[in-house]
Amino acid sequence: MGATHDQQAHTSESSNIAQLKSILQRFIRVTNPQGRIITGELLCVDKQGNLVLGKAQEEVPKAEPRQMGMVLVPMHQQKNVELQVALGEKLEHLSLQ
Amino acid sequence: MEDRIGVSKVVGGSHMQGGGASYVPITGLLERVRQDLPLGEMVHTDTFSLFEAMSAVELGNVKMDAAMSGSCKSVEELIQEGAAPVEGLTPAQTLLIMERLLVMEASWHNGAALAQTVFASLYMLRPDRLRDNSPLLHAYCEGVKATCIAVRWLVMHGAVAEEEDINCWVQGLPIPDMPVPLPDARCLPLLDQATQSAKGLALLGLGLKSEGGVVGAVAHLTSAQARLQQVMGASPGLQQQQRSIADSQNGKDASGAASTQKEGQGCEAKQQQRQQQRQESAFDAPGFVENVNKYLLGPAPPRAAVVMSTEAAYAYLKSMLGHLQQATDVMHVRGYRALVQHIERFARLRAGVVARSAAHYLIAGKAWGPAMASATALRQATEAEGAAASGTPNNSSQPTPDNSKHRDQAASGDKDGSSANPAQDVPPPPWVLDRPIMSEACALPEAPGAAGPEADLFLDQIVIASSNWAQSMLLNSCRQRRRLRRGLDDWANIYQHALNADMSEEFVAFTKRAQWAWTPPKDEVEAMNEFYPGPLSTWVECQTAASEALHLLLGFELDLYQPSEYAMVYWYCSVLLGVQRITSQVMHSYRCPAGGASKASMALPAKPGKKGNKGRAATPPSPLPDASTARRQAGLIMDAVRTELLSSMCLGLVRLQLALKVAGIVPDPILTFNSQRERFDQRFAAFHTPPLVRPEPMGYGE
Numbered sequence: 166m167g168a169t170h171d172q173q174a175h176t177s178e179s180s181n182i183a184q185l186k187s188i189l190q191r192f193i194r195v196t197n198p199q200g201r202i203i204t205g206e207l208l209c210v211d212k213q214g215n216l217v218l219g220k221a222q223e224e225v226p227k228a229e230p231r232q233m234g235m236v237l238v239p240m241h242q243q244k245n246v247e248l249q250v251a252l253g254e255k256l257e258h259l260s261l262q
Numbered sequence: 263m264e265d266r267i268g269v270s271k272v273v274g275g276s277h278m279q280g281g282g283a284s285y286v287p288i289t290g291l292l293e294r295v296r297q298d299l300p301l302g303e304m305v306h307t308d309t310f311s312l313f314e315a316m317s318a319v320e321l322g323n324v325k326m327d328a329a330m331s332g333s334c335k336s337v338e339e340l341i342q343e344g345a346a347p348v349e350g351l352t353p354a355q356t357l358l359i360m361e362r363l364l365v366m367e368a369s370w371h372n373g374a375a376l377a378q379t380v381f382a383s384l385y386m387l388r389p390d391r392l393r394d395n396s397p398l399l400h401a402y403c404e405g406v407k408a409t410c411i412a413v414r415w416l417v418m419h420g421a422v423a424e425e426e427d428i429n430c431w432v433q434g435l436p437i438p439d440m441p442v443p444l445p446d447a448r449c450l451p452l453l454d455q456a457t458q459s460a461k462g463l464a465l466l467g468l469g470l471k472s473e474g475g476v477v478g479a480v481a482h483l484t485s486a487q488a489r490l491q492q493v494m495g496a497s498p499g500l501q502q503q504q505r506s507i508a509d510s511q512n513g514k515d516a517s518g519a520a521s522t523q524k525e526g527q528g529c530e531a532k533q534q535q536r537q538q539q540r541q542e543s544a545f546d547a548p549g550f551v552e553n554v555n556k557y558l559l560g561p562a563p564p565r566a567a568v569v570m571s572t573e574a575a576y577a578y579l580k581s582m583l584g585h586l587q588q589a590t591d592v593m594h595v596r597g598y599r600a601l602v603q604h605i606e607r608f609a610r611l612r613a614g615v616v617a618r619s620a621a622h623y624l625i626a627g628k629a630w631g632p633a634m635a636s637a638t639a640l641r642q643a644t645e646a647e648g649a650a651a652s653g654t655p656n657n658s659s660q661p662t663p664d665n666s667k668h669r670d671q672a673a674s675g676d677k678d679g680s681s682a683n684p685a686q687d688v689p690p691p692p693w694v695l696d697r698p699i700m701s702e703a704c705a706l707p708e709a710p711g712a713a714g715p716e717a718d719l720f721l722d723q724i725v726i727a728s729s730n731w732a733q734s735m736l737l738n739s740c741r742q743r744r745r746l747r748r749g750l751d752d753w754a755n756i757y758q759h760a761l762n763a764d765m766s767e768e769f770v771a772f773t774k775r776a777q778w779a780w781t782p783p784k785d786e787v788e789a790m791n792e793f794y795p796g797p798l799s800t801w802v803e804c805q806t807a808a809s810e811a812l813h814l815l816l817g818f819e820l821d822l823y824q825p826s827e828y829a830m831v832y833w834y835c836s837v838l839l840g841v842q843r844i845t846s847q848v849m850h851s852y853r854c855p856a857g858g859a860s861k862a863s864m865a866l867p868a869k870p871g872k873k874g875n876k877g878r879a880a881t882p883p884s885p886l887p888d889a890s891t892a893r894r895q896a897g898l899i900m901d902a903v904r905t906e907l908l909s910s911m912c913l914g915l916v917r918l919q920l921a922l923k924v925a926g927i928v929p930d931p932i933l934t935f936n937s938q939r940e941r942f943d944q945r946f947a948a949f950h951t952p953p954l955v956r957p958e959p960m961g962y963g964e
Contacts, residue, residue: 181294182305189307194285195321201329203321209306212299214292217306217315223329225557227336229434231329235318242322246292247285255284 185210192249193218197242204249205236214240328559337387337554346384346549348395355548359385360402361572362547367406368575369568371413371582371616375429376437377555378567380410384549387436398459411437413616420619421626422736427615434558578614585617592624595693598703598728599897601625604693606812609735609742622736627696627729695729697721704801705854705894707772714768720759720798727752731809743816746809747948753806757799757956764796773797779853794845797852803956804845810949810957811838826931829919830942834949834960836912839905841957846902856890938962 194204195216205218221236295305320326340346351359363386366379380386385403392400414430414437417423423430545552552567570578588608595601608621690696701708701721710718730752734745763769770782780797794800814835817823823831922928933941942962943950950959 181291181298184291185295185305188288189305193288197321201321208310209304209315210292210295210299211304212296212301214296216292217310217318221319223557227338228557231557233319235315237315237318237320239320239322243289243292245287246289248288250284250286252284255286 188248194247194249195238195243196245196247197238198244203233203236203238205233208235214243216243216246329556335554337384340551340554341384341388341391345551346388346391348391351396351399351548356396356399358547359383359399359549362550363402363406364579365570365572365575367410368578369570370410371428371614372568372570372578373426373428374567374569375559376410376414376432377435377558378552379569380406381435382545382550382552382554382567383547384551384554387554398455401455407436415439416623417615417619420615420621420623420736422618422622422733423615424738424741427738431559434555582614582617585611585613586620589613589617589621589624592621592693593691597893597897598699599894599901601693601695601699601732605732605735612739615738618736618738622733625693625695625732627690627694627725695725695732697725700725700728702856702890702894704798705778705856706798713772714763714766716759716763716766717769717772717798720756720763723756723759724802727756727805731805739816739820743813743820746813746816749809750806750948753802753809754952754955757802757806760798760802761795763798769798776855778855779851794848797849797854799956800845800848800852804842804849807838807841807845807957811835811842813948814838824931825919825928826923827941827945828928829916829923830945832912832915832919834946836909836916837960838957839909839912842905843902843909846898846905850895850898850902853895854891856888856894 188207190206190208192204193207193216194202195218196202202224203218203221204224205221207216208219209215209217216238218236218238219234221233222230223233225231299305335343363380363383366382370376370379383403385392385399386407389400389403389407392403414432417428417430418439585608588611592601592604595604605621605625608618611617613621692699698708704721704724706713706717706721727749730749731746734742734749736742737745764782773780773782778797783795794803814831817831919928923930936944939962946959949957
């Protein structure tokens with residue numbers, strides 16, 4: 166019984182990581198506590214919650230987006246993290262919340 | 263993986279904006295993954311590299327994230343809040359803004375970003391607001407903008423600026439790539455008006471802390487713009503422009519004298535107080551907002567903006583004008599030897615990046631071609647339009663002299679002929695590093711094929727090598743030393759070309775026709791045994807030794823050597839200078855006539871008759887060598903004497919170092935990691951590495 170519970174827990178852990186792996190290289194939008202919005206390709210996530218985004222750009226109000234290249238977003242700068250999806254696949258990704 | 267790829271195809275893998283983009287929060291997923299991941303593990307893509315991630319910008323880190331600090335308000339919001347008023351600006355405020363812009367411009371020249379200095383002013387970002395309410399400030403802002411455009415263009419085309427010298431990032435700023443032609447013509451009368459207005463304000467004695475300096479500052483700006491115009495102008499008329507610069511310099515001195523006089527009348531105390539003051543707050547003038555352009559600073563975090571003090575800015579601009587003046591002295595240069603001296607003299611000035619860019623732009627061959635022709639046409643059209651607008655007579659038509667007229671009329675600066683079709687290539691001036699000047703340096707004929715294909719190939723190669731050397735000399739000192747070392751590979755390659763040319767039949771036949779005092783080796787075996795196989799290879803060895811010696815001497819300036827190393831560095835310098843001396847003497851002995859002169863012109867003056875031959879009829883004296891050959895020979899002798907003197911000085915310094923070591927003043931170093939021999943080999947490794955074979959490398963035992 167205990168082993169089955171451990172197997173279930175392991176499977177659950179793998180599913181979270183597997184879900185995350187499924188959205189690697191997808192574009193995500195990060196909003197920091199100061200209201201700055203950064204979008205970029207999700208390249209890496211580590212244990213401390215740091216995100217590494219590629220092809221990142223910052224949305225500047227009333228101006229062209231600012232290209233930033235590769236950006237590391239620490240945990241404390243992540244007020245809100247969202248995955249960019251097409252309208253057709255929005256429903257299937259709601260489970261990622 | 264397949265599912266991810268399939269999803270990526272649906273999304274399109276790009277920043278979707280507007281319709282079609284939707285977002286799903288994944289904060290919860292990230293939190294769960296954070297808890298599930300073992301310590302030290304990451305979830306990443308297959309191509310992710312920690313090495314590349316080292317260069318990622320950390321969001322929220324002030325040192326890396328340029329947009330982190332400062333206000334988030336836009337320019338329009340700041341203007342609406344009254345950060346940059348245009349109505350009711352007092353003369354004191356106007357002068358303060360003008361002075362601060364001048365300081366900001368000087369700060370930009372010295373490494374600060376344009377967006378953090380000049381364009382930290384809301385007036386510079388929105389100058390049209392000033393047109394009706396403050397024409398003086400509007401004219402000044404237009405002038406500053408024009409000079410920034412011109413300086414950036416000059417720096418980009420001068421090809422000697424490095425990222426540590428100046429920041430040329432202008433994305434989002436109203437700075438086009440090409441200099442705008444019309445403001446050059448419009449700004450000068452506006453600046454004159456501004457100068458007169460500023461003088462009037464100064465005479466009113468308004469008690470401003472920048473009262474006396476503003477007049478001089480505006481005059482500085484005017485003369486700086488005139489000098490920049492000269493540098494970007496065509497080769498014809500450079501002397502005329504130099505005269506106009508001298509006039510503007512006199513005007514600057516006069517305005518400076520007037521401002522000094524005015525300061526003496528009533529502002530002495532304030533002047534002293536200002537001199538004793540520490541660096542003012544850089545953004546205390548109206549309209550200056552420190553981080554207004556934080557989103558325009560580019561992905562790489564720029565250095566913190568270091569704004570100069572007013573006095574430092576004035577001193578820099580004054581020195582820059584002086585250096586620009588010296589850069590334009592190149593027009594008096596005739597011959598490669600004189601050009602080398604000019605470049606070495608200018609390099610010792612350690613001028614700023616603007617002056618160095620101007621100096622290199624003037625001597626670089628690419629500056630005098632189709633680009634120059636189009637710039638010439640543009641400038642002439644601009645001046646014609648400006649003259650028509652102002653009603654003054656147009657003096658802009660400059661002649662386009664032929665190559666032959668360059669050589670014959672260079673000293674007199676004669677200008678004749680009308681302006682030819684400006685769309686054609688403008689012939690390069692005689693000081694440009696191109697085939698004519700290099701053929702004169704090596705006493706080769708300028709016409710292709712006259713000395714054989716190997717000699718032609720050698721000539722083409724030394725044009726490139728010399729151009730690279732000139733560019734290296736006009737970099738900042740750190741880069742200069744490194745580039746000189748890396749240029750040794752070029753000289754090694756050139757040496758092989760020189761050997762091939764020396765041994766070629768066509769070149770040997772040419773030297774016989776021109777009656778050079780050089781006996782070529784009979785075959786390759788004999789050539790290998792000769793210490794100096796040929797005139798071209800000897801010339802290359804001389805240039806290589808000079809480059810190596812300069813590389814070593816720059817190490818003292820950059821404080822790269824320990825005192826215990828001085829002796830061996832000076833010793834190697836003396837060896838290299840000795841090589842220069844010997845090669846100069848050898849080249850002098852070849853008696854190479856410049857440009858294939860006739861037989862009669864190559865004979866040296868006859869020696870006076872001996873005592874025993876008084877009774878014989880005196881032989882007619884041989885004709886003197888032509889001027890260019892005599893100049894070349896004299897130059898070689900002077901080089902030999904100079905290098906002998908320098909070599910003796912270096913040997914004296916070696917003896918001094920050894921004496922200090924014997925006296926115990928300079929102790930022996932404690933070498934923990936390597937021996938003295940190893941340090942010697944490391945210090946001079948660049949001189950010993952193939953393919954460089956000449957000058958012959960010195961060993962530690964020697």
